[in-house]
Amino acid sequence: MTTGSAAARGRGRARRAADSKAVAAGARAGFVARGIIYVLIGILSLRITFSGGGGKQADRGGAVAEIAGKPFGAALLWLLATALAGMALWRLSGAAFGQAGPDGKKANKRAMAAGRSVFYGFVSYSVLSYAAGDKSSGSGSSDENSRDVTAKVLDWPAGQWIVAIAGAAVAAAGAWIAVRALRRKFQEHLKMSGMTPKTRQMVTALGVFGGAARGVVFAVAGGFAVTAAVQHKPGKAKGMDDTLRSFADTPVGPWLLVFIAVGLVTYGVFSWACARWRKL
Secondary structure (H helix, E strand, O other), X not given: OOHHHHHHHHHHHHHHHHOOHHHHHHHHHHHHHHHHHHHHHHHHHHHHHHOOOOOOOOOHHHXXXXXXXXXXXXXXXXXXXXXXXXXXXXXXXXXXXXXXXXXXXXXXXXXXXXXXXXXXXXXXXXXXXXXXXXXXXXXXXXXXXXXXXXXXXXXXXXHHHHHHHHHHHHHHHHHHHHXXXXXXXXXXXXXXXXXXXXXXXXXXXXXXXXXXXXXXXXXXXXXXXXXXXXXXXXXXXXXXXXXXXXXXXXXXXXXXXXXXXXXXXXXHHHXXXXXXXXXX
16 A cells, blocks of 8 residues: 555545534534524614613624523533534535635635634534633623733734734725625525525525624724724724714714614524534
8 A cells, every 4th residue: 555545545535524424513502502692782782872882792702602691501502502613624625625606616715614624613613612621711891802912912023014904904894895795695505496485585684784783893893903003092993882882973873883783683593593404
């Protein structure tokens, strides 16, 4: 047996593992978990609106704390973390072997899958840590984290440029997410032909509205980071919670926050639709 043939067989086994039903089930569970987080963030945002600016933080940490406070909260967090780990594993397989679709094997798509794998792996770990008793993990304030990281980076040589570029990248990513949602690009990744006409219309509406709202939040958060860099003021950087609260300070009052909050809930429901109809 040659080294080359052994390596080829090893790659074949890895490929079959990546295409296994277990990995697919993990991915679908991950979409369910993502949906839960966004629905809770949206609901927490609505609480901010109708509680006069108070309430729990409307970000991933707030969602984790909300789940933890429910009956069997610790068990639910373990399930959530496991599902997110499944999403990370599926994204990792996409980075290694390519994703579904005609351009799924392109280098840029595989690089994006790798980045998402790292992200979901980190989120899964933070939720697991919180469930295991580390209350400083998983539910930390996104606002404090953003300010702390920004302050540290601004003290580096060329720190302002680094923060500005990072903020611009986040803002551009948000705009890209919103535009793709409005152009219904997500339909390329869904089994649209397997839906009834009414279901297809509903899923499309969820994807457009929810994806656009999510993109706007990212774009605005990136804009705050750029402002923090230009003014050299770490306090200008905002996490998701403060970014969402900023929508209530616009001339239209809290109604813009309500609109965005409903959009985030919608994106959560869309994620559940992805769990059913996503091409894997």
